[in-house]
Amino acid sequence: MTEPQRNASLTTTATNQTLDTGKETTDVQETWADVLLIGTPEPHLITREHLLQELHDATVDVSERILLSWEAKGVLPRPVRRWRDGAPRAFYPVWWGDVVREVRELRDSGVSLEHIRPRVRFLLFDRSRIHSTYARARGAALTAALHYAHVHEKFSGRPVSRVELRLLDADGNASTAFDVPVTPVSTR
DSSP states (O other), X not given: OOHHXXXXXXXXXXXXXXXXXXOEEEXXXXXXXXXXXXXXXOOOEEEHHHHHHHHHHTTOOOOHHHHHHHHHTTSSOBOEEEEETTEEEEEEXXXXXXXXXXXXXXXXXXXXXXXXXXXXXXXXXXXXXXXXXXXXXXXXXXXXXXXXXXXXXXHHOOOOOEEEEEEEOTTSOEEEEEEEEOOOGGGO
C-alpha cells in the first residue's frame, strides 16, 4: 500500500459520549479539516507531540489526556492522521495551539464544554478564512515576484537564479521569508 493510499484509508472511528445525552455512540468523527471552508488550502501541519510541547512552552495547562478527552467529546475536532516514520500519526494545523488555548481559557472561566463546542466551530471558520486569504495573497505575491524576475532577465540579459520575498517588521527584522528558485527563461 502506498503512502497516499494509507493516508486515505485512515478514518477516525470512535466511541464517544454525546454532549447532550451522555449516551455512547460509535461514529466517524469529524477532523479539523472537515470543518474548514471548502477550497481552503491545507495549512502547514504539526504532530500532536509538537502541539503539546508548544502548549507547554506557552504555559498552557493542557495534557495529552485532556486534549484527547476534548476530541472524544466532540469539543475539538479530531486531528487528521497521516503516515510518518512507518506509523499513523496525529497532525494539526500550526495554528491549532491558539484554538486549544482558547478552549483552556473558556474552561478556566467556567464555560461548559457544551457551550464551548459552537465557539470552537466559529474559531475554525474564522481561522480557515484568514488562512485562505493569507495563502492566496502569498501565492499572488510570489507569482508577481517570479514574473518580475523573468521580465528583468529578458530586459537585462542577466539570469535570475532565485527570488527572495521578505516581510520586515518595524525594527527591520524579517518576520517571514520565501526563497524560490527561478527557472531560467532560456530553458522554458
